[in-house]
Amino acid sequence: MTKEYKADLIVGLQWGDEGKGKIVDHMAQTHDVVCRFAGGHNAGHTIVVDGVKYALHLIPSGVLNPNAINIIGNGVVLSPENLLDKELKQFGDLQGRLFISDKAHLLLPYHAMIDQGKEKLRKKAIGTTGKGIGPAYADKIQRTGHRVGELHHPQKLAEKIMHYFEDNRVLFDAMEIEVPDQQQLLADIERYRDGLLPYITDTTKLLWELLEEGKKILLEGAQGTMLDIDHGTYPYVTSSNTVSAGACTGLGLNPKDIGRVTGIAKAYCTRVGNGPFPSEDHGRDGELLAERGHEFGTTTGRKRRCGWFDAVAARHACRLNGCDQIALMKLDVLDGFEKIKVCVAYEFEGEVIDYVPYDLENVKPVYETFEGWEKVEGIREYRELPNSAKAYIKAIEKLTRTKVGIISTSPDRADTIIV
Ligand code: GDP
Ligand code: IMO
Ligand code: MG
Numbered sequence: 346m347t348k349e350y351k352a353d354l355i356v357g358l359q360w361g362d363e364g365k366g367k368i369v370d371h372m373a374q375t376h377d378v379v380c381r382f383a384g385g386h387n388a389g390h391t392i393v394v395d396g397v398k399y400a401l402h403l404i405p406s407g408v409l410n411p412n413a414i415n416i417i418g419n420g421v422v423l424s425p426e427n428l429l430d431k432e433l434k435q436f437g438d439l440q441g442r443l444f445i446s447d448k449a450h451l452l453l454p455y456h457a458m459i460d461q462g463k464e465k466l467r468k469k470a471i472g473t474t475g476k477g478i479g480p481a482y483a484d485k486i487q488r489t490g491h492r493v494g495e496l497h498h499p500q501k502l503a504e505k506i507m508h509y510f511e512d513n514r515v516l517f518d519a520m521e522i523e524v525p526d527q528q529q530l531l532a533d534i535e536r537y538r539d540g541l542l543p544y545i546t547d548t549t550k551l552l553w554e555l556l557e558e559g560k561k562i563l564l565e566g567a568q569g570t571m572l573d574i575d576h577g578t579y580p581y582v583t584s585s586n587t588v589s590a591g592a593c594t595g596l597g598l599n600p601k602d603i604g605r606v607t608g609i610a611k612a613y614c615t616r617v618g619n620g621p622f623p624s625e626d627h628g629r630d631g632e633l634l635a636e637r638g639h640e641f642g643t644t645t646g647r648k649r650r651c652g653w654f655d656a657v658a659a660r661h662a663c664r665l666n667g668c669d670q671i672a673l674m675k676l677d678v679l680d681g682f683e684k685i686k687v688c689v690a691y692e693f694e695g696e697v698i699d700y701v702p703y704d705l706e707n708v709k710p711v712y713e714t715f716e717g718w719e720k721v722e723g724i725r726e727y728r729e730l731p732n733s734a735k736a737y738i739k740a741i742e743k744l745t746r747t748k749v750g751i752i753s754t755s756p757d758r759a760d761t762i763i764v
Contacts, residue, residue: 420595581620
């Protein structure tokens with residue numbers, strides 16, 4: 346009988362920035378391989394080890410574990426400039442520790458220009474990160490994109506990109522985006538090729554081999570369930586499948602390859618950019634959450650909107666992703682609140698409902714209130730948590746129908762409770 350090996354998966358349950366980076370880094374200590382399967386450098390995953398802070402965008406959060414291999418899968422849109430000029434500068438040579446799928450799509454400077462140009466033209470902006478994510482995925486779906494593997498033939502790729510500019514001249518003229526100089530374009534592509542070549546490979550084949558060898562594999566989601574292109578608050582979403590199913594298409598795995606799924610959720614809720622957020626708190630509490638949680642984006646520095654834990658959306662997300670457990674993050678940010686609210690249902694068209702409807706724009710939150718506590722910051726043992734914090738966690742388990750298996754009480758890797 347052959348042994349069955351499965352990959353563990355981490356996925357955001359809210360609107361991103363739940364603290365995925367911290368948990369992936371924590372779990373990477375016991376995994377051999379960490380893989381990104383969707384999104385691009387719109388992601389900002391923060392890791393704090395012994396007080397030193399690292400911000401990751403494209404490189405998987407396993408990079409801080411010197412023994413882990415990191416894979417950027419085919420489902421990612423990859424900006425060579427961001428990777429070469431920013432991220433790899435931080436970590437230096439990662440040969441043998443970083444592998445990039447030849448099927449990942451290239452995100453090139455003009456994608457960011459189109460993204461920003463379109464945002465300006467929209468009556469109501471989505472509030473994208475402006476990194477070019479939507480346009481890069483649009484090109485992929487329209488079959489006008491370019492894949493990482495094409496870097497093997499710079500001359501041919503430069504010609505194709507020049508044709509792309511010709512085909513889209515009306516759009517580029519309207520946005521005042523200049524057609525690149527072909528020689529300069531070729532020089533840029535050659536630079537990307539030289540920098541990325543040591544990392545480019547067939548990552549699906551590699552991953553299958555690693556699974557076969559019995560290596561422990563961790564799949565790192567980016568963004569969050571409510572930002573999923575199909576299941577999120579469309580059109581205020583990102584342009585990829587951020588849910589667990591995206592890990593299959595984004596890496597070349599089949600559903601049977603997926604093992605334990607951990608959903609990451611803050612003990613409250615945040616969102617960057619526009620779009621519905623039923624449990625947003627526009628008053629003093631929202632401001633306190635932002636202040637205490639240092640809720641400023643890792644990628645764009647924008648202030649995050651803050652509010653209470655949305656148990657309806659979280660239950661929906663747990664079901665969608667097949668969560669075996671929740672990692673409840675930033676519990677310490679609730680320290681000192683006398684009362685803590687949780688959104689337990691929505692009021693929608695005159696009715697109280699307990700599911701996520703087609704349009705979250707028109708729902709009103711129904712709250713249940715819980716007792717606060719003084720301090721959980723830095724606690725590393727479940728039994729040391731105050732009773733009211735334990736009651737809050739139990740309530741979240743009941744409302745989401747999912748076990749809380751991990752609790753985080755500070756940004757540091759070590760301040761993590763495994764229940
Ligand atoms: P990600 O995108 O899901 O990886 O999350 P981000 O890194 O964008 O945002 C989470 C922020 O919360 C980061 O600044 C983390 O260092 C921080 N963080 C993670 N866990 C905790 C925690 O338990 N308590 C506190 N206070 N901060 C945390
Ligand atoms: P991590 O992985 C939070 C949001 C943007 C915007 C919408 C579309 O750090 O959790 P895009 O640039 O993707 O077209 O923007 O999605 N967004 C995120 N919000 N965390 C992220 O990533 C995000 N990535 C995209 O703010 O509302
Ligand atoms: Mg983030």
